Amino acid sequence: MSQIYKRVLGVDPGLTRCGVGVVEGAIGSPLTLIGVGVILTPPDAALELRLLQLESELEEWIALHKPTVIAVERVFSQHNVRTVMGTAQAAGIALLVAARRNIPVMMHTPSEVKAAVTGSGRANKVQVAEMVKRLLNLESIPKPVDSTDALALAICHIWRGGANTKIAEAVAIEKSRLAKLVKK
Amino acid sequence: MSQIYKRVLGVDPGLTRCGVGVVEGAIGSPLTLIGVGVILTPPDAALELRLLQLESELEEWIALHKPTVIAVERVFSQHNVRTVMGTAQAAGIALLVAARRNIPVMMHTPSEVKAAVTGSGRANKVQVAEMVKRLLNLESIPKPVDSTDALALAICHIWRGGANTKIAEAVAIEKSRLAKLVKK
Structure with a gap:
C-alpha cells in the first residue's frame, strides 16, 4: 500500500486560547511533531x-509550516453558551483562512479525536496528552497542555485519512472550483 | 451643533441570508438610503x-459604498442553538473585515435597534420595516424584507451616535493602534 504523507495543522479553536499543532505522517508510519503552540x-x-489577531497568527502558522490539510475541532453548542460564540467565531476564522488558501479543511468531533488517539471516545485530557506524547515519541507532554488537543486532532486526521480523506480532498478542491465558477 | 455625517453599513449577520444596508445621515438631518441587499x-x-463567499461579498460592499462605520447586530445565544453558530460565525467575519480595514465597528442588540427606530424595543418586523420606509422616505418597503433589519441597524447607529460614537470611534482607533504595537 502506498503511503500518503500529510502535514496536518490541527486547530483547537478558542478566542482566549487557540491550540495549534502541526504533525506530519502517514497511516502505518511514525508520526513527526513539526510545531505546537x-x-x-x-x-x-x-x-x-x-479575531483579526487570530487570523494573522493562523496565517503565520500556515506560512511557516505549510500544512497540506487543516483539521479543526467541531464546535458543539451544548457547552457553555457564552464561550461557544467565541469558539464558533474562532473556528470560523480557521475555516476561512484555509478556504482562502485553498487548503483542504476538515472538522472532527472531540470524541472522534479521543477515540482515534486513545481508543476511547470518553478519554480524559490527561489520557489524550499521554498518548500524544507516546505517539509523537516525545520525552514529555508538550506544553502548554491545551496544545496537545490540537496535536491529537492532527493525529486523528492522519489516521482517519487514507481513501476517505483523499475523496474528501478531491471533493473540497472540486467544490472550491465550482464556488469560483458560481461567483461569476 | 455641528452635524457629523456618517455612512453606516449595517450587517444583520446570517450564513444563509446576511442582510446588508448602507445609510448616510447625521442626527437631526434626513437619512439617505445608499444601498441595500x-x-x-x-x-x-x-x-x-x-464563510469565504460571505467575506468576499462583504469586502465588495465596503469597496463599493465606502462606509465610515460598520454596525453589526449582536448575536444572542438564547436563539436556536443550531443556527446561532452560523450567525456567530457570520458576525465574526463582518467584524474581521471591518478590523482589517480599520473601519470602526460597533454592535447593537436587536432591542436597541427596534427601540431606536420605532420607539419600542418589542416592535415586530412589520413595524420596523414600516418605520425604515418612512425614515428613509421610500415609496415602499425595501425588498427583500430581511434587508430592512440591516437598514434599521444602520439608522440606529446614526441616531445613537453623536458624542458617544465619537468617543467609541476614538477608542476603536486607539485600540487598533495599540494592538499593532502589542503585536511587536
Whole structure:
C-alpha cells in the first residue's frame, strides 16, 4: 500500500486560547511533531481585534509550516453558551483562512479525536496528552497542555485519512472550483 | 451643533441570508438610503466556502459604498442553538473585515435597534420595516424584507451616535493602534 504523507495543522479553536499543532505522517508510519503552540488573544481587547489577531497568527502558522490539510475541532453548542460564540467565531476564522488558501479543511468531533488517539471516545485530557506524547515519541507532554488537543486532532486526521480523506480532498478542491465558477 | 455625517453599513449577520444596508445621515438631518441587499450563501456548500463567499461579498460592499462605520447586530445565544453558530460565525467575519480595514465597528442588540427606530424595543418586523420606509422616505418597503433589519441597524447607529460614537470611534482607533504595537 502506498503511503500518503500529510502535514496536518490541527486547530483547537478558542478566542482566549487557540491550540495549534502541526504533525506530519502517514497511516502505518511514525508520526513527526513539526510545531505546537497556543495563540492567545487578550480577553479585554475588542472582539474584532481579537479575531483579526487570530487570523494573522493562523496565517503565520500556515506560512511557516505549510500544512497540506487543516483539521479543526467541531464546535458543539451544548457547552457553555457564552464561550461557544467565541469558539464558533474562532473556528470560523480557521475555516476561512484555509478556504482562502485553498487548503483542504476538515472538522472532527472531540470524541472522534479521543477515540482515534486513545481508543476511547470518553478519554480524559490527561489520557489524550499521554498518548500524544507516546505517539509523537516525545520525552514529555508538550506544553502548554491545551496544545496537545490540537496535536491529537492532527493525529486523528492522519489516521482517519487514507481513501476517505483523499475523496474528501478531491471533493473540497472540486467544490472550491465550482464556488469560483458560481461567483461569476 | 455641528452635524457629523456618517455612512453606516449595517450587517444583520446570517450564513444563509446576511442582510446588508448602507445609510448616510447625521442626527437631526434626513437619512439617505445608499444601498441595500442580502448576501446569500448556499446551505449545501461546505461551511468554509460559505464563510469565504460571505467575506468576499462583504469586502465588495465596503469597496463599493465606502462606509465610515460598520454596525453589526449582536448575536444572542438564547436563539436556536443550531443556527446561532452560523450567525456567530457570520458576525465574526463582518467584524474581521471591518478590523482589517480599520473601519470602526460597533454592535447593537436587536432591542436597541427596534427601540431606536420605532420607539419600542418589542416592535415586530412589520413595524420596523414600516418605520425604515418612512425614515428613509421610500415609496415602499425595501425588498427583500430581511434587508430592512440591516437598514434599521444602520439608522440606529446614526441616531445613537453623536458624542458617544465619537468617543467609541476614538477608542476603536486607539485600540487598533495599540494592538499593532502589542503585536511587536
